[in-house]
Amino acid sequence: MASRSASxxxxxxxxxxxxFALFGLPRRFDLDRALLDERWKAxxxxxxxxxxxxxxxxxxxxxxxxxxRINEAYHRLRDPLRRAAYWCELHGVPVDAESNTVMPADFLxxxxxxxxxxxxxxxxADIEALLQTVEAQRRERLAALADAIDxxxxxRAAVEQVRALMFIExxxxxxxxxxxx
Numbered sequence: 001m002a003s004r005s006a007s008x009x010x011x012x013x014x015x016x017x018x019x020f021a022l023f024g025l026p027r028r029f030d031l032d033r034a035l036l037d038e039r040w041k042a043x044x045x046x047x048x049x050x051x052x053x054x055x056x057x058x059x060x061x062x063x064x065x066x067x068x069r070i071n072e073a074y075h076r077l078r079d080p081l082r083r084a085a086y087w088c089e090l091h092g093v094p095v096d097a098e099s100n101t102v103m104p105a106d107f108l109x110x111x112x113x114x115x116x117x118x119x120x121x122x123x124x125a126d127i128e129a130l131l132q133t134v135e136a137q138r139r140e141r142l143a144a145l146a147d148a149i150d151x152x153x154x155x156r157a158a159v160e161q162v163r164a165l166m167f168i169e170x171x172x173x174x175x176x177x178x179x180x181x
Contacts (some may be wrong), residue, residue: 003008027090044067050071081165103163114171137168
């Protein structure tokens with residue numbers, strides 16, 4: 001893999017392949033985690049720079065590029081939100097969370113209610129109850145995200161779920177932080 005030059009034109013993964021193609025996986029939200037891990041290990045074994053030590057510094061640099069590329073792809077595919085955001089980007093609808101914070105009105109209202117509930121929480125039991133509610137919403141949103149990607153191939157609907165889930169993940173982190181204090 002790493003010793004192949006771009007001009008050879010042989011079949012096999014390329015540094016320019018998308019992450020799913022690199023790992024030989026379908027472009028889906030629902031991935032087999034064990035298979036992803038297995039393919040990551042196999043690709044890392046193939047691209048390990050030590051395997052190319054006898055071919056010189058240039059071959060080792062190429063192997064290092066492969067290793068970095070494989071690790072970046074693995075970490076992106078391993079994380080459900082990053083994988084979904086990447087899928088949306090591949091389908092021409094980037095999440096753009098930094099510049100586009102548009103949310104449906106009902107979800108904005110839900111956010112305000114959760115924040116008020118957190119402000120009003122008197123003890124750990126109140127926070128635990130809120131955490132269970134938010135985690136239930138997280139599970140529902142993940143199921144809706146899987147449906148948008150795997151069943152409907154609807155990148156716009158998937159982006160909406162990703163944005164909502166990004167907020168939910170941050171809010172869950174703040175709930176855990178409150179529980180630790």
